[in-house]
Structures are given as structure tokens and as C-alpha cells.
Amino acid sequence: xxxKLLKIxxxxxxxxxxxxxxxxPSIGLLPGTKYEPTTITSLGNGFxxxxxxxxxxxxxxxxxxxxxFSENISKMLGWLEDFGLSRExxxxxxPAKFFLPSQLAHPQAQEFGCDPxxxxxxxxxxxxxxxxxxxxxxxxxAAHIHVSFTVDGxxxxxxxxxxxxxxxxxxxxxxxxxxxxxxMIRRQLYGKAGAYRYKEYSETIKGIEYRVLSNIxxxxxxxxxxxxxxxxxxxxxxxxxxxxxxxxxxxxQQSIDKKDLTTAKRLIREYGVPLPAGVTLNV
Numbered sequence: 001x002x003x004k005l006l007k008i009x010x011x012x013x014x015x016x017x018x019x020x021x022x023x024x025p026s027i028g029l030l031p032g033t034k035y036e037p038t039t040i041t042s043l044g045n046g047f048x049x050x051x052x053x054x055x056x057x058x059x060x061x062x063x064x065x066x067x068x069f070s071e072n073i074s075k076m077l078g079w080l081e082d083f084g085l086s087r088e089x090x091x092x093x094x095p096a097k098f099f100l101p102s103q104l105a106h107p108q109a110q111e112f113g114c115d116p117x118x119x120x121x122x123x124x125x126x127x128x129x130x131x132x133x134x135x136x137x138x139x140x141x142a143a144h145i146h147v148s149f150t151v152d153g154x155x156x157x158x159x160x161x162x163x164x165x166x167x168x169x170x171x172x173x174x175x176x177x178x179x180x181x182x183x184m185i186r187r188q189l190y191g192k193a194g195a196y197r198y199k200e201y202s203e204t205i206k207g208i209e210y211r212v213l214s215n216i217x218x219x220x221x222x223x224x225x226x227x228x229x230x231x232x233x234x235x236x237x238x239x240x241x242x243x244x245x246x247x248x249x250x251x252x253q254q255s256i257d258k259k260d261l262t263t264a265k266r267l268i269r270e271y272g273v274p275l276p277a278g279v280t281l282n283v
Contacts, residue, residue: 009059056080170245
């Protein structure tokens with residue numbers, strides 16, 4: 001099968017913090033809702049903002065080049081920085097934050113997600129334990145990746161999307177070696193290996209929302225462009241690797257969910273996974 005990349009976008013969550021670094025809930029600060037985001041007209045169509053639980057969440061227009069992708073993210077982060085400064089708040093791009101229980105008393109702070117995501121390896125819905133004691137204070141943030149594509153010239157079916165998600169688990173193993181302690185806290189609730197949603201963006205455009213990564217990759221333009229190029233690498237190699245990847249299910253889940261860096265390093269080297277500039281495979 002021939003996989004062809006169309007466009008890449010993201011919806012990303014961050015946190016607010018005050019002058020002493022304590023997290024501040026976003027409730028009531030931003031316009032828009034998860035179901036009806038507000039367009040930032042000063043930036044153009046496709047730049048959106050809303051609140052998700054206690055976090056600001058933004059969306060960008062899907063891009064066709066790494067430069068466009070990175071620039072779109074930078075524009076939204078700049079908008080949020082300016083918005084926060086006017087309220088004596090700063091943006092905090094972190095995967096996980098602990099709030100005081102009193103800060104999470106609002107009903108919006110108890111809303112988690114809108115639709116379930118799936119595990120590509122088990123083909124089961126990922127379930128979050130809302131009764132876990134950690135939920136009383138922990139909130140997590142991610143930057144989900146949206147990828148539209150075709151398979152043999154037509155929009156992909158679910159079964160055709162699965163190899164792409166599996167390959168993305170392999171492609172993004174290098175992020176296990178980048179400031180991952182907070183991300184492992186996040187994975188107590190969200191972001192296990194193979195987490196995704198099949199997406200129908202229109203009648204003719206379909207793809208996937210990859211939900212494994214935290215938001216750390218939006219911290220720097222070099223990482224945002226790396227993410228785009230890593231997806232390109234997946235499309236360049238999927239035909240060669242797709243038959244092999246299902247056999248790596250346990251290894252990839254162990255690497256991502258348990259932070260098994262030894263196994264991750266072996267897979268990166270064996271499959272020639274590109275690394276971000278400055279990242280070394282130290283275990």
C-alpha cells in the first residue's frame with residue numbers, strides 16, 4: 001500500500017502559572033469551549049483557543065511544511081504569552097501539574113476528555129481511572145498530532161490507519177530521552193503507547209489524531225520541526241517496516257509505558273530512527 005502524507009496539525013494544552021510559579025486554573029479566563037473553539041481572527045482561520053478542564057488549549061491550521069507547522073505553533077504560543085501578561089500570568093509548557101483541591105472544585109475541572117481514545121495495539125478503548133486519588137490534584141497536558149493522509153489514493157479506513165499509529169510509536173521513541181519525568185506522571189492518566197483517534201476531518205479528508213506525546217515538543221521550534229520531519233520519515237519508511245512493527249507491540253509498549261530506555265535505545269538503533277539535534281541515547 002502507498003501511504004501519502006497530506007497535512008499535519010496539532011491541538012495543544014499548556015498551563016498558566018503566577019509570578020511565583022504556582023499553577024493557576026484557566027477557568028473563566030479564555031473564550032470558547034471544546035465544542036465551539038474561538039478563532040483568533042488576528043492570526044487567521046484555523047488558529048483557535050478554548051479552555052479544556054483547567055488548561056488553555058489551542059489549535060492551528062494544518063501545515064504542509066515543517067517551517068509552516070513550527071511557525072503556526074509559535075504564533076499561538078506568542079498570542080497566549082501576550083494574553084497571559086495582561087493578566088499577570090505566564091505560560092507553562094509542562095506535561096503535568098498538581099493543583100490544590102480547592103482550585104479544582106469547579107465542575108469544569110472535573111470534566112475529562114470528550115471522546116475516548118483507542119490503543120492501536122489492543123484495539124480497545126483506553127480507560128482512565130477517575131476514582132484514582134491522584135485525580136484529586138493532578139492535571140495533565142499534551143500536544144496531540146493530527147495527520148491527514150491517503151492510502152493508495154483514497155482516504156484511509158481504520159484498519160489502514162493502524163500501521164501509521166504503530167510506526168509513530170517507533171518514530172517518537174527519542175522523546176523518552178528528553179526531560180521525561182513529568183511525562184511519566186502524565187502517563188498515569190493519559191498517553192500510553194498506541195493511543196489515538198481515527199478522524200474524519202471532512203467527507204474526503206481522513207486521518208488520525210496521535211495522542212501519545214506530551215506537550216514538551218512545542219517548547220522549541222527545533223522540536224516542532226523535528227516532529228514534522230519525523231512524521232515524514234514514517235511515511236518514507238512505512239512500506240518497508242509496516243509488516244515488522246506489529247511484532248514489536250510488547251517492546252514498544254514496554255519502552256513507552258514503563259520508560260524502558262534500554263529497549264527503546266535498541267529499537268532506535270535497529271530501525272534507524274532519527275534523533276533530534278543534541279539528543280544522545282544515554283541510559
